[in-house]
Amino acid sequence: MAEGRLFVTGTGPGKTDYTAPAALEAIKNADFICGYTPYVDAVNEYISPDAEVFTNGMTGETERVEKAVEAAQAGRNVALVCGGDASLYSLASLVYEKTANTDIIEVIPGITAALSASARLGAPVADDLAIISMSDLLTPWEVIKKRIDAVNAGDFVCAVYNPRSRKRTEQIEHALRVFASRGNLACGYVRNSHRYGETMWAGRLSELNTEDLDMSTVLIIGCKKTIIKNGKLVTPRGYTDKYGE
Template sequence: MVVGYNTYIDLLEDLIDEEQEVISTGMTKEVDRTQLAVEAAQDGKRVAMISSGDAGVYGMAGLVLEMVAENELDLSVEIIPGITAANAAASTLGAPLMHDYAVISLSDLLTPWEVIIDRLEKAAAGDFVIALYNPKSKQRTEQIKEARNIFLKHKAPDTPVGIVRSAKRGTEEMMITDLENMLNHEINMVTTVIIGNSETFTFADLMITPRGYEL
């Protein structure tokens, strides 16, 4: 059995056998999907719970394990590593994550916005490279603006910013800009935004963060 969010199931269409049972649901139905998957596994079925990127990074691995632990179930769970959006986007941009970095989601569906603001402030003040997930949706349009304002308090306006949409999904688009102009480019829910640190620079359409090696 294969269980997953509608969009992720569609991405795997060529890999799913016609004889396999597939359960797909929409956004915000994560608990329902997980419950169905766990119940099927308890019935003796082999179940694949699908996440995009890496299942352990804003994915379904945590929820599955929470449910198994909460109910003290005797189930074997194997987590198969994937490539999270920050790493996928970084490989397109060049090498922006060569030094310490933070990954922060701007979605406040599960995390209070006040908590997100605090994390943005501290990551920016610490001169981390910052990868933003879920930066903007049709309903959430102000969060990315507020995040940029926070960054401008701690980072120079010409700090390199990489914008990658649909990383490694076959329709990928990439743009390298800077903190001052980043909002002039399209940013949506399939976009990963990477903001450099004070050492990050650009060269030949690449974004590079030095590790500190002496050349």
């Protein structure tokens, strides 16, 4: 039996307006759809009524991938639906780990939350960028702490994913104390980017209320040269210094 195709699709930050056309096309043409329930619900209008759909909840990542791989190996045209970008903190790497014939896989990128939040906040991501998740479910906290120190030493703009949960509150406080050693940096956050209930804020580290942060929030910490202009975060690239006005 000939194997099918497995499209690992990143649907972007929220509304399908920000989903790559290639991802929507893969979803439209799939006869087997697999994904986390809210992500599949978000693209429901693009799913063929004849397609088989498998969804599950949080912590069901391995099961989703195994179902998708099994269906593709059985000759089906599969779309594994991921939020944001399919590679960053997502399932593309697990798909490759679980698939013997990797030629059947195509990863379709999506707009990740860091870039979505940057666009909403202004232009803080204009130079080198570091992305760190505060979640220690899959990465030990001691490793995350070393990465925080490295970002701080390099004066990177930093996008922080999963900054705070109801049970996990100390990690972001530690990170902010480290970042504050560079000064009262410009920063901002976006919660529920491009989705219902979207909220955003920009200001200085000293003004940030960490209780406003949750798992649906991306926090962006600027570097030393990041400024606040008319309520927007801007990291100058240096064009005017190099080329003149």
